[in-house]
Amino acid sequence: MKESVPDYLKVKHTAESWTREAGEYIKDQMASSSFAISTKANQHDLVTDVDKNVEAFFFDKIREKYPEHRLMGEEGSFEKIKDLNGIVWILDPIDGTINFVHQSSHFAISIGIYEDGHPVVGIVYDVMNGDMYSSLKGEGATFNGEKISPIINNPLNESIISFNSGWMLQDRRLERLVKEVRGVRSYGVAALEIAYVAVGKLDAYISFNLAPWDIAGGYAILNEVGGKATNYEGKPLNLLTKDTLIAASPSVHSAIFEKITK
Numbered sequence: 001m002k003e004s005v006p007d008y009l010k011v012k013h014t015a016e017s018w019t020r021e022a023g024e025y026i027k028d029q030m031a032s033s034s035f036a037i038s039t040k041a042n043q044h045d046l047v048t049d050v051d052k053n054v055e056a057f058f059f060d061k062i063r064e065k066y067p068e069h070r071l072m073g074e075e076g077s078f079e080k081i082k083d084l085n086g087i088v089w090i091l092d093p094i095d096g097t098i099n100f101v102h103q104s105s106h107f108a109i110s111i112g113i114y115e116d117g118h119p120v121v122g123i124v125y126d127v128m129n130g131d132m133y134s135s136l137k138g139e140g141a142t143f144n145g146e147k148i149s150p151i152i153n154n155p156l157n158e159s160i161i162s163f164n165s166g167w168m169l170q171d172r173r174l175e176r177l178v179k180e181v182r183g184v185r186s187y188g189v190a191a192l193e194i195a196y197v198a199v200g201k202l203d204a205y206i207s208f209n210l211a212p213w214d215i216a217g218g219y220a221i222l223n224e225v226g227g228k229a230t231n232y233e234g235k236p237l238n239l240l241t242k243d244t245l246i247a248a249s250p251s252v253h254s255a256i257f258e259k260i261t262k
Ligand code: 2AM
Pocket: 041, 044, 045, 046, 092, 094, 095, 096, 097, 098, 164, 188, 189, 190, 191, 207, 209, 210, 211, 214, 242
């Protein structure tokens, strides 16, 4: 049914319900192991029929229920999106595709719904665990329906941070962080790692190459709990291009900045 006045709480519930439905589809496909896998830019960049079908599922659902909304998805629908005017759903149908293909865990469906470039709804769904992280602008964020507390500002030496170890080859200053923090992790699924920062499992997540769909859902959630996200130069995120990312509690964000800019 067509809706024209945005009631964002309703939109959020609808998006969560579609996300769970897509999650069931993904699990069914995993069980049958019949999907095709191909590489895109390089050997790190995988895509499967499942990624494409999940994006098509959202494309059809949004067009039918919210024809005035637009979709920017990783698997093709981003090509038509040149600005963030109006309401745009920024979708990664499967974030962590390598984990999906090789590990059958630690991958997520990520959705950020943005109005004129500002986050309104965030959804990150850990498909295998059935864990739903979500947020609504001004209303806070929830984990499986439970309110997420405001972010904790731990000191750097008590922090757990995550990044792909390959990034240390690009900037050896990351070694300083590795020496100073309590622990370093790498999960290979940006959306979930940003959500982990929001719930306090991590204090920071760093990446040198992310697309808007890797960031949009997690950023919306992080925003609602008082977290901070910028690019590696400390500039605001631009959700129309690929960029670097530091997503953290405010204290750890500035501590990281100290370490990598000096
Ligand atoms: P993906 O699985 O949707 O491709 C892995 O470290 C994380 O970075 C994943 O969230 C992955 O998203 C993302 N990623 C990997 N390669 C990328 C690339 N070339 N551009 C943007 N994001 C990438």
